[in-house]
Amino acid sequence: MDRSRGERDSTPGRVVPIIDADRVAALIEALALRESGGIPLLGDDRWDARLWAGLRRLADDAEPVPGMAWATFSSGSTGAPRVILRTESSWSASFPGVSGLFELTDADVVYLPAPLASSLSLFSVAHARSLGAGIILPQAHTISPADLECATVMHGTPNALAAAVEVIEGGASHRLRAALVGGAHLDSALRERAEAAGIRVVSYYGAAELSFVAVDADGLGYRPFPGVEVRVDEGDLWVRSPYFAAGYLGGASGSMTATTGALRRDGQGWATVGDVVDADSAGLLRLRGRRDGAILTAAATVIPEDVEAALRAIDAVEDAIVFGVPNAGTGSLVAALVETTAGNPIPSARELREQARTRLALSHLPRRWFWTENLPRTATGKPARAAARDAVLAGSVRRLD
Template identity: 25%
Template sequence: MNLVTPILRHAAQKPDHIALSCSQESLTYSALVQRIKQIAQGLKENGLEHDKIGILSSNRIEFVEVFLGAVYAGCVPVPLDPKWSAAEVNAIVELCQPRMIFSETAFADNLIVQDGDIRILTFSDQERGTYDHWIESCIPKAENDDTNELLFIGFTSGTTGTPKGYMRTHLSWIQSFEATSEAFELNNMEHICAPGPFVHSLSLFALMQCLYSGATFHIVRQFEAGELLQLCSRIPDMILFVVPTMIESMMQQDFPGQTNIQALISSGGKWSEASKKRCHEVFGGAKLYEYYGSSEASYISYMDVYAENKPNSVGRPFSGVEISVRNEDFHELPAGSVGQLYVRSGMMFTGYYRLPDESAAVFRDGWLMLGDYVSVDAEGYLHMAGRAKNMIVSGGLNVYPEEVESVLQQLPAIQEVMVFGVRDDYWGEQVTAIVKWNGQERLTLEQIKDYCRQHVASYKAPKQLITVDQFIYTSSGKMARHAMKETMKRVMK
């Protein structure tokens, strides 16, 4: 089944129903389908069949049009993160070799295209770009029957911080949509908003879930707590897909009005028990759900915060999801034991793009290894014991210390550096750098941030800087990360 098929049906059954709303602009289902068909025909006229289509854009209507138009044409959209450095963007372009790239004008300068076969079309708010002229020249055909099994390629950081492409199929997401409806019991799915970037799977999934269901998706260009609450005060029964950091920011607002929020669905980081309690007080009429998942596994487990009294748990498995806790020898462990989490379901990804060895490494006998350590209690609830290795989750986004360290180590003033996460009520974890300086020169935190932003996404830059005279080492001469983290925690208390 093609993901676009239900959207075509909604356009036929309720053509004037609003599909997308963004500030003062909106698009009905019939208008959205018209644009989808125009883009699909334009791609085919350019000779594109099952080719990759790059999208370098913030949250806006054009992103949705291009994504769905590419899917309808049988092509494979590849969302590119505007927060990536130019080097990261071009590395992914080189890897995927898209035949066309649709970009906001503001980000197009980051593209260094060597291949003359790659065409770049631009759009912006200030003026008509080449995208606007191109799409007007595309005359849509009535139907398209070219469905590619591969839905899209998204990118998430690997264990070294290098972005890895995860491949998702139509069927895996459609089964995920069905799991959402069953688990969250949303009786009135009419208005949905996911204020995070579309390049991240949480918001992109919520967007597609909304259009698949025939509801209205409210596009937020970037998250701003006060503006989001104002939107929720105007729209009845809003369903929000958010990360815990966003919830914290919303609760800090001095907002006297009624929000009309039907449900808050949280993922992308552990939601603290204290935050859940405050959320209940601030948004008392809203349903609160927390779920655990990943770009590769999709949904794993969920919890109704009000109905289930299981502190510090990430809930029970979704329908159709099998879980297994195993030791390093792949032997299943009894309830209550901590081990590696393995998942099996029809919602899983098919592998990493052009990384056969890394794909093979995460699959074993049909099970997907998440790299997380968990335990399962007698009632079937999952409890997280620890994130994979050294990964930091800050504001719902993954940060791998080794990547940031490799950037900072290029600075002559730094002799040695270690990056780790410090628990933070707002960010979940705060990216922190421990530095041993080389000589007398000392850089400020702002200088460190500015340098990092030239090479990695801005959210990966340290928010805290600690100077040390000496690191702790293991007997083999390696940096003792755990010992350093524990020492720093004592120092920072």
Template identity: 30%
Template sequence: MNYYTLLQQGASRQPEKLFLVVDGEEWSYQRFLMLVQQLTGQLAERLPKELSGADILLLADTFAGQLAGFLALQALKARPILMHHGLPPQQVQAILQENRLQGLLVLSANKNDQSDFDWSFKRTGNKMVPHSEPDILGVLSSGSTGTPKVMYRTYDSWAGFFPVQNPIFHVGQATRLFLQGSLSFTGNLNTLQSVLYAGGTIVTSQWMHCRRWGQLLRAWDVDVIYLIPTKLQLLLASHPAVLPKVRCLFTGSQLLSARNIRELQQLLPGAELVLYYGASELNYITYAICEDPDRDPCNLGRPFPGVKVTVRDGLIYVDTPYHVSGVPVPFSVKDTGRLNEDGELIFAGRRDAWVNKGGVKISTLRLENELRAIPGICAAVVLPVSDSLRGSTLAAFLVKEETVTAKAMRHSIRQALLPVEVPRVITFLPQMPLNDRGKVDRTALRRQLDRMVGVDGECLIGQCAGK
């Protein structure tokens, strides 16, 4: 069983049912199956022995191309691995070789017809590697600390959990769900497959045009939204009108501030707001229903049914049958936290997100939450900086409201934080850089920070004040 088979079943049961909308372009279940079958035939004709059993990196320039290529490779019994956009050629080559993949498939859509693709296939010469599990797909790690690693999944490692997650996220056959961004982001890929499993409809946009998102939400009667908090903030900033038909919004990867919750409750007055905690290596772990804006933003709720969470020496361990192949459980992704008396997970960030500043331990996650709570600050990222005198210090990248001056913001920061918590480097940005998965590009911020500090961690005069 794989997701191509699932599409076949959907097309058999409800051929004319709307499956996918991309910026107004519509595909029914039957029409999208025909698109996948056409691509499958082309690949099988020119690569008859190359794909069966192979691990193939896939790069496509459109959402429909990503999905069609992904399903076509599964139809040919290959394991597709969707590649992040924007990677330099040398990193793509490193992914292919270090993960011992057999080839790279590149799909380019016809500018006048999203259903027509040009494609090329590059062989690597790597021999096929036996899989001990019945893996059907691979996903890439973020690669923030080196070459992205391929992690493989069986069909059941995701689909086996859909009967649990779908009711919590209000996903069913009648659902019209909006998401945005690359399918190389596992949150998007999992969500799309869960809607396919339920027989629902996906609505999306190729573009980071938030006003366009609002138009699509209204035009297609979207009732469920999946966006990570960075994109929710963009939607809130550009779409003041309420969306009364949305019944559920679920989000993860980052935390929601009190202001985020209040603004979302105004935009989506009939929606249940669900914040989840998960990991690419695992699956969904805990979830919380966010009704009270003044709730603890680090409270990520109780475990999903069938998932067990424990904490040892401050590290979160998860025991679940729904994980990537080869992971021993209980497993930890090196996140820290604790369980309160109600069994809820209080998240404290990654283990490497703690800074020892002159003997005082500071959580960059908690500091980010405190900065976001200051009136006038729209977004905040805190990074550790090595310091020759103190061991470590802090740098903050902030997005402020246009009506507030940088001088006033620095004063508010000094008033709100303890002296030891005040970042030594404060830089104001017009907006946070995002990667193709919609997450804050901390690597880009780190590069910017490296240009602003000396080799010994000392701030270069005149470059750290911001504007």
């Protein structure tokens, strides 16, 4: 845990970082902070220490933000990551809708395999506590058969659900009756495997800034979550609901802003994070990804421009293009195509990874690395992300090992 803030930990409206090195201890500290009026900001213990130091500086430099209850991460992938602030009611207003999806009660035990740094886990902590339901936080970054013997409901990513199903198919006993799954596309085959194991699956689409937007309870398509209005404007999904976050920490005033980052608002209560959708005649939504090229991977939304800025700060990297490549377990893997400075030897993937991890959260660290002498660009000189991705998928650029 991080107790470097001392007496300032109890200042109302103050954002306080807490490292999730021991999940139970970190959660106890976070809830105590929340009771005193502070705003807990939980981070993954696998993050590099220098990245974590940047988070502490961000919180230290910000003024207290009265009225806020929770802080979570958006695309925090550079030395100054985005921190999302939200009120208590922005989550609690959706509790009845989520409870209704599973008939969740105080007799349930909710399993949260994703780190507490993930907004989906922190939301479910607040939700379960409001009902008096139990919570299981795994102490390792893997699915435990012992946890599955106790939990009745799970909230996690498709990758976590797949891991749980594999354990169950391997012969482990379990009590899971339902799973709420978000953060990436849920494959229909995985849904069928889970349901064959006796687990009812509800997938949902949302964003850390917007919270719940749409749910798919039967595998037929996404419908608006209770209390949410949606509209499609030239392919962009716009949302209006009582569940929005308030804004990002660290605006020009040093406290909070709602104008930077992925979130955009209009003057009539509508907001978008740039997701592109199709809507059929029945109102069902089909997600097509981010217009700005954001990568949906596991429980994170990765903004390519942020990762590219971090990679350009690495020795010998002249420029980089970041994009997603398909992956069945996580939706997409973050990949990077780099152009090195003339005269420098071509770095290995290990060398790039070691330098990148000091600047990027684990969820934003590229998993695939490629090299080219000249990055593809548009006629105006901008990185041609689609062309870079096509080159990688075609095998026409060098993969670094």
